[in-house]
Structures are given as C-alpha cells and as structure tokens.
Amino acid sequence: MNDQTQAQYDSVIARCRALFLAKTHDYGTAWRILRLPSITDQIFIKAQRIRSIQEKGAQLVEDPIDDEFVAIVNYCLIALMQLRLPAAAPLDLDPAAVAAAYDEEVEANRRLLFAKNHDYGEAWRQMRVASITDIILMKLHRTKQIEDLQGRTLASEGVEANYRDMLNYAVFALILRGAADPQ
Numbered sequence: 001m002n003d004q005t006q007a008q009y010d011s012v013i014a015r016c017r018a019l020f021l022a023k024t025h026d027y028g029t030a031w032r033i034l035r036l037p038s039i040t041d042q043i044f045i046k047a048q049r050i051r052s053i054q055e056k057g058a059q060l061v062e063d064p065i066d067d068e069f070v071a072i073v074n075y076c077l078i079a080l081m082q083l084r085l086p087a088a089a090p091l092d093l094d095p096a097a098v099a100a101a102y103d104e105e106v107e108a109n110r111r112l113l114f115a116k117n118h119d120y121g122e123a124w125r126q127m128r129v130a131s132i133t134d135i136i137l138m139k140l141h142r143t144k145q146i147e148d149l150q151g152r153t154l155a156s157e158g159v160e161a162n163y164r165d166m167l168n169y170a171v172f173a174l175i176l177r178g179a180a181d182p183q
Contacts, residue, residue, distance in 0.1 A: 031082075079159075
C-alpha cells in the first residue's frame with residue numbers, strides 16, 4: 001500500500017480512536033450491554049441516514065455525515081471487541097484494557113486493508129462515496145441474515161469479515177471526503 005494511504009488511514013483511525021476514548025471516559029463501557037444484532041442495527045441506522053441524505057441532497061439535522069462514518073468505524077470496532085469477549089465478561093471494563101483491545105482490532109483491520117489494497121490496487125479510490133454507502137448497507141443486510149441464521153451459514157465468511165469490511169469502507173469514505181487531509 002502506498003505511504004499516502006497508510007498516513008490517511010492512520011489519520012482517520014486517530015480521529016475515531018480519540019472520540020471512542022473520550023466517550024469511554026464519559027460513558028464507561030455502556031456499549032457492553034449491546035448484543036451483536038443491536039450493534040448491527042446501530043450501524044444500519046448510521047448508514048441509512050447517510051444514504052437518505054445522499055439521496056435527498058439535504059439534511060435537517062446538522063450532525064455531519066463524516067461523524068456518521070466515524071460512528072460506523074467505532075461501532076464495527078465495538079462489535080469486533082464484543083466477539084472476542086467471553087460471555088461472562090463484566091459490563092464494566094478497565095479503560096486501559098478497552099483501549100488496548102481497540103488498538104488490537106484496528107491493527108488486525110489494518111493488515112486486512114493492506115492485503116486487500118495490494119490485490120485490488122486501491123480500486124476504492126475510484127469509487128463514489130454513495131457506492132461505498134451502498135456496499136456498507138449490503139454488508140449490513142448480509143450480517144443481519146447471518147445473525148438471523150444464528151451463524152449457521154453454508155458459504156459465508158461470517159459476521160466478523162463483514163464488520164471488518166464495513167470498518168474499512170467507512171475509513172475509505174472518510175478519506176475520500178477529505179477527513180484525513182491536514183486541517
């Protein structure tokens with residue numbers, strides 16, 4: 001992967017991480033109460049809002065679209081962390097342990113991104129943000145179907161792969177929208 005993409009990816013993730021850690025300070029790990037289908041639905045709400053605004057060409061609530069993509073990144077990371085936690089894990093987790101788990105999942109996603117970028121030749125840079133939104137929504141529908149099947153699939157990679165792809169697509173959208181550019 002080229003150095004520009006690495007720097008842009010790191011810049012977007014730093015923004016997402018800062019917000020996640022600030023919210024962890026304010027709310028603790030309240031997200032631990034969410035089951036995976038609830039997290040999937042939260043991601044769906046964010047992606048659907050983005051698509052609705054893209055289609056209407058206007059918005060009535062001033063929350064920026066970039067903030068919705070950041071939320072998608074962070075909810076995907078929450079889902080990935082939830083997947084790793086044992087069923088008996090407490091609801092309240094140590095903030096340092098949560099930050100470490102966040103970073104671990106980010107690093108796993110970073111490796112996936114580099115591998116796919118190598119194979120696909122950074123094709124995402126030629127995509128429209130609206131197409132990225134549609135792909136995220138498609139992956140959400142896939143994830144919902146896998147959840148409804150309780151993971152009993154015939155050919156799917158599973159929910160983890162979909163969360164990882166949605167996370168990276170949200171980062172791509174933020175890069176394409178200029179969120180990784182120096183302020």
